[in-house]
Amino acid sequence: MLKIILGGVLLIICGSMVITLVPGGLGSAFGFGGPPRGVVARVAGEDVTTLQVQREARQMLRQQMPKAGAQAAMLLPFFASRAADNLINRQVLLVEAERLGLRANDEELRDELQHGRYAQAFFPEGKFIGQDEYEARLRQADISVPEFEQEVKSEILFDKLRNLVTASAAITDADVRKEFERRNSKVKFDYAVLNKDDLLKSIHPTDAELKSFYERNKATYNNSIPEKRKLRYVVLETAKVEAQTQVTPDDLQAYYDQHRDEYRVPEQVNVRHILIKTPLPGPDGKVDAKGAEEARKKAEDVLKQIKSRGNFAELAKKYSEDPGSAKDGGSLSWIGKGRTVPEFEKAAFSLPKGGTSDLVQSSYGFHIIHVDDKQDAHLKTLDEVKDQIQSTIKQQKAARVADSQASALLTQARTAGLDKAAAARGLQVISTDFVSRSDSLPGIGSSPEFMNAAFEQREKSPPDQVQLPQGVVVYEVTATKPPATPTFEEIRSRVETEFKNERVAALLSQKTKELSDRAKAEHDLKKAAKELGATVKTTDFVLPDGQVPDLGNLSGPAAVVFSMEPGEISGKRKHRCGAVFVGKAGAFRAGFCRQERSDTRLSSSKQAAGTFRAFRPKRTRADAKIRQDQD
Incomplete structure (x- = not known):
């Protein structure tokens, strides 16, 4: 049963928020019409911008389709709607968090960066990577330092509101049974x-x-027929330049010396474990002592079988209650420090190769740990990383050469024309018929980045250039058709x-x-x-x-x-x-056994957190006051 505060929070969020949806805003984020840059929606006066939607969509694509590769640009528009929903729903909750008096200060920001979800990226082994590297990594992620730190503060506020709601859930035995x-x-x-x-x-x-x-x-x-334009362009492909790029032994050694820290391998262990779960704490925070003792006895019996020359992998398949590893004989493969709970880590890294632990108790239950192999911390040799470094240097050199060639091409195109500048370098000028923002182009494919740039350009203005993943494109706009309403x-x-x-x-x-x-x-x-x-x-x-x-x-x-x-x-x-x-x-x-009771109680607790998350896409749009922006 959720206490009054839960219903109150959700009611206030749904009943009082003003969400303004901007026509064409979402489409403009990925080249489907509307202004090239702008606002998708306004939540209580706060803008959700097309750039934020683009960034959120890219992150979703990386998480859900990490191997998309060259198809990533074509897939991005399909994530736009969900990305916008995520940002709008998140902003609704952040506004509510502030209304409730929740705040995130600079001290909490520092603590989150050092000890929270970003610790491994910015404070590996507890040591700050340095301000220059910090800023460089954020630039690589296409986000400024102030924007990133504000997003982290928003995440802290989001966590505070979630904790406020889920802490209000009191689950009785009758609720669990029902x-x-x-x-x-x-x-x-x-x-x-x-x-x-x-x-x-x-x-x-x-x-x-x-x-x-x-x-x-x-x-x-x-105006459902979108604006269309005729384009002419030259593509300078980085891959073609890269194929002609040479890397010397001195290049390899210099890069290796400058990036040694990237090739340091931390101490690791290849481990298996058998987990016997203990009951989860009840509403009063206490663990059922009888259930915990039963789990201990079961774990001791399994340990006894291992010491009697039992096969660890087979016993893990039979007894382990860790669903993620039991089917693999308890294997967790290679793990480094900071990947597991402290009790598990201490035992695993203190065992010799081939060693098996006694019972190790953690918040999950009782573990029996076996170390299949160990690897000391070491620095990879140049020979081990030579191919990787060579590829990186080639890409960097090719990018510099392509940029230089593009600048020279653009300069001549602006004075002598695109055709003459391209011919002087043996490059082909590609001309299109009228195309819309969502069309795919020869030599470029589907590219929101290029289309956004081309549709910002004035008709018959001097040529310009845009950087794309595959290289640099020098282009000009020769004609424009405004949006039109189709006849029946x-x-x-x-x-x-x-x-x-x-x-x-x-x-x-x-x-x-x-x-x-x-x-x-x-x-x-x-x-x-x-x-x-x-x-x-x-x-x-x-x-x-x-x-x-x-x-x-x-x-x-x-x-x-x-x-x-x-x-x-x-x-x-x-x-x-x-x-x-x-x-x-x-x-x-x-048949309502102890484990099922525990699992049901856990799920019911998660349901309270789920209520916090799930109501957003369903309730926010339906119950909040929503109006179209006619500006």
Whole structure:
């Protein structure tokens, strides 16, 4: 049960925030129209900018698709909406944190950088990397020092608000039991579905209906044909320059000497472990002594088997309660210091190669640790890192040469013209027809960075250049077409699709209600379904998080079946298809053991934190006061 403060905080956030969405703002972040730089939204007067959205989207892309490589630029626009949502939702909570009097000061900032999530980056082994290196790393991440430090302070505020909310959760034994039963109840039911695609086939609009729809929704199509431009450009590819770049032995040695710290390898151990969990603390902060003693006895029994020449890996697979490593024989592979809890680290690094520990107790439970191998701290030799250094030097040299060539090309292009400047260097000038911001270009591909620069440039102004991941592009804009509103004939196909989708939604709702009403009146879902052309299917016994064909996850609209009586017929349910349910039978898996009680309590605690996070995308937009900025 969440205390009053939780509901109060969420209510205030949802009820009082003013969010202003700027038309075209999101599209402009990745070249889909609108101003090239600007504001996506305003939350209580604070701007969420396109540059912030770009940075957030890049970070999401790196985390979720680290191997995207050359496709990264094409994938970025697909992360834009979620990135904007993240930033807006985060700003809503930060404003609320400040309203509650929560603050983050410089001392907390220093502590977070030194001991928090950024410690490894800026304070490796507890030592600051230095102000110059600190600023260089932030520049590489495309963020200034003030912006970064403000973001860290925002994260501190965010943590404070989350702790305030989750600390307000008091979970009783009755709550735990009720939650356990909810998760483990199973149900079997019939359901009738009306297929959206079948209904779409029955809709045949006339030209008059489509034209009326177009006129009624004309504001939607206003300026929907984006601005277009004709471009001419030359691409100086760094890869081609790099292929002709030579690296000398002196270059390698000099780079190695200047970057020795990058090639230092810390002490590491290759370890396995077997974990026997102890119960989590209850609401009073105390651990169940009986449960802890049972865990100790179990761990001692496993240790006894190991000392009797038992196979550690096989025993880990059988007994370990660490789901991440048990299936791999308890292997955690190579770990360095600072990667594990202190008790585990102390034991692991004190054992010899091939050694096995006695019981080691941590906040997780009892560990038995085995060291497969050890590696002392050392400096990699030049031979070991030669290929890596050579690649880095080549890239650096090639970038400098490409920049120099681009500057010379640009200077001549501005005086003698792009064609003459390119011909003097044996380079090709690429000319386009009219293109929009979202188009892919020959030799460049899909590049929001290039398009943003090109669409800022005035028509027929002197050539300019832009740096891209693949090299430098020198370009000029030769013609411009402003945004336009398409005629009905130009977008007839789109209008027809949108008309049908609107009509089928109403038809689906009407038919599903008729199906439900008729089934209830006749007390027969199958008969009603046959009369209306619906399909009836029967499930197996399924859990609340189970999947059912046509319905998907039962946590959605179909969740109503868990509260229905056998034979009861539901009302209409909006889904990917229209659906009506009839309850058949229910079942409950009994047996509420200590571990399940502990796991359920932990999950319920996490649910309080989840409430803090999950309400944001659902509630903020629905309940907050939202208005369009007409400026």
